[in-house]
Structures are given as C-alpha cells and as structure tokens.
Amino acid sequence: MADPERSTELLWGVGSRRGLSLDSIVRAAVELADAEGLAAVSMRRLADRLGFTTMALYRHIPGKSELLALMCDAVHGENHGGGPAEPGTEDGTGPGTEDGAVPGAGPDGEGGGWRDALAAWAREAMALHRRHAWLAESDDARQVPGPNIVARYDRGLGIVAATGLAPAQVVASVDLVGGFVDSTARQAAAAARAEARSGVSHEEWWGGRDSLYAHLDRYPALTRLYRESAYDAPLDPFEFGLQRVLDGVAALIRDESEDEKGCAVCGAPVESGPAGRPRDYCSRACRQRAYRMRKGRHG
Secondary structure, three states: OOOHHHHHHHHHOOOOOOOHHHHHHHHHHHHHHHHHOHHHOOHHHHHHHHOOOHHHHHOOOOOHHHHHHHHHHHHHOEOOOOOEOOOOOOOOOOOOOOOOOOOOOOOOOHHHHHHHHHHHHHHHHHHHHHHOHHHHHOOOOOOOOOHHHHHHHHHHHHHHHOOOOOHHHHHHHHHHHHHHHHHHHHHHHHHHHHHHHHOOOHHHHHHOOHHHHOOHHHOHHHHHHHHOOOOOOOOOHHHHHHHHHHHHHHHHHHHHHHHOOEOOOOOOEOOOOHHHOOOOOOOHHHHHHHHHHHHHHHO
C-alpha cells in the first residue's frame, strides 16, 4: 500500500528530485513498461537496467506504488511528439493561453467551440494510452495525482466551464468523457495483451469461431443485422462513442440554456426562489413595476 503523503512529496517536488536518481528511475521504468508491460517493472529489474543496487533505488522511491504514480504523471506531461510539454502550452498547464481560457469554447460553438476542444482533449488522452498501454492497468481510485495529470484535468474543466454549465455539471461532464476514454483504453489494452500472448490478431481469433456462429441463427435481431452486413465495416468504437458522449453533454448545455428564465419586466436573469421555484422578477422594483402596470390596465 502506497503512502499517499510520500507520493505527494515525490510527485510535487517537496522532496529532492534532482540528479540521476528519480528522473532516471522513472524514465527507465516507463521504457520497461512500454516494452514489456507493467508486470515487468520491478525495483530489481530497474536496478539492473540502471547499473545500481536495488537498495540504491529504494533510497529515492519507497516502492512500486509510488513509482507507478511517478510514471503515470511523467507520461501525462508528454506533448504530441511524445516528449515533455512546455509550461503554458496546450499539453502543459493550459491550452496555449496564460489564463487557460479556451478560445471559442462557448455554447454557441463559434471558433470551433467547446465540443471540438473537448474532443481534442479526449483524443490526446486516447493517444497517450496507445503510446503507453500499461496506463490501462495502472488505474487506482486512490492514486495521488501529480502536476501533469492535474494540468490535463484542469484543461478539460476549463473547456467545459466556458459553456456556462453549473460547477457540479462541469466536473461530472469532464469525468464522463474521461471515464469513456479510460474504459475504451482498457478494452483496447486487453485485446492487445491477448494478441501478444497468442500471436493471433483479434480479428483472426473471432474469424475462426465458426463453431460458435453455428448457434447464433436462433437470435433474430443478431441474424438480421448480420445479413444486412452490419458487421462488415464496423464503426470505430472510440470515435463513435466519443461523439455520442459529446451529444449528451451538448444536450445538457441546451437544456440548461433553455431553462434560463428572464425577468418578466426587464428580461434580466432571474435566480430561482426557495426550494428551486422559479421567480418572475429579478428584483422588488420590477415586481412593483409589474404591479403598477397591471393596476393601470385594470384601474
């Protein structure tokens, strides 16, 4: 079990991260995981790879749990070319602006809009998983995040926050998109591991299941879709799913925009009353003005 306080020190630079020690260990661990999978990463393997004793590594990193947290944060700092991101760039602390604003990310969709920005954010995350398949094996609900992971998450929050959704809806929307990416990446990684173990591709393995398919003609919907060539040119599961998730976020934005009610007198935004009941007027002055107008009409 990782010590979360020690992980925080290592990730956020409270302790020393200078010299050969930590950076070299993490780089070597990432290279090893990329080549052989996460199971191949051990302190002994890394010590042999770096030419040090195992105890020398333990002086810098308490164990594999803390090492994994450092590995995850390190790869989240990569830019499109696979190297470390510069602060303030689209893969660093913000999407290319000093304040993290997303140009054209409002609900009207102008300038590419929030949808294009959030889709790009999701695709970058999926590309990261494809470069480092072991990430799909490293998810831990209680793993302390490092600055690179938080920076990417913050960028996603900034994109959705610009739509005007309520704060809790912003967080839920970003978590929904991120969860979809993680789920798709886990499925792809599982298929890749099975292919590596067997030497048979995913398509070849399923193509050889004639004994199974002989039993499937009893299922009418499946049979009809098969005859209509539904499986001949399958849609890309990531792109199809991503667009459907974004459709849901777009529907939420539209619904919230339609629910906004203006003052019956001046048209200014009106806050909900007690227990969420809608108000008709933005202020007591507008309410009194409406009363006088009604009285004048019926006087």
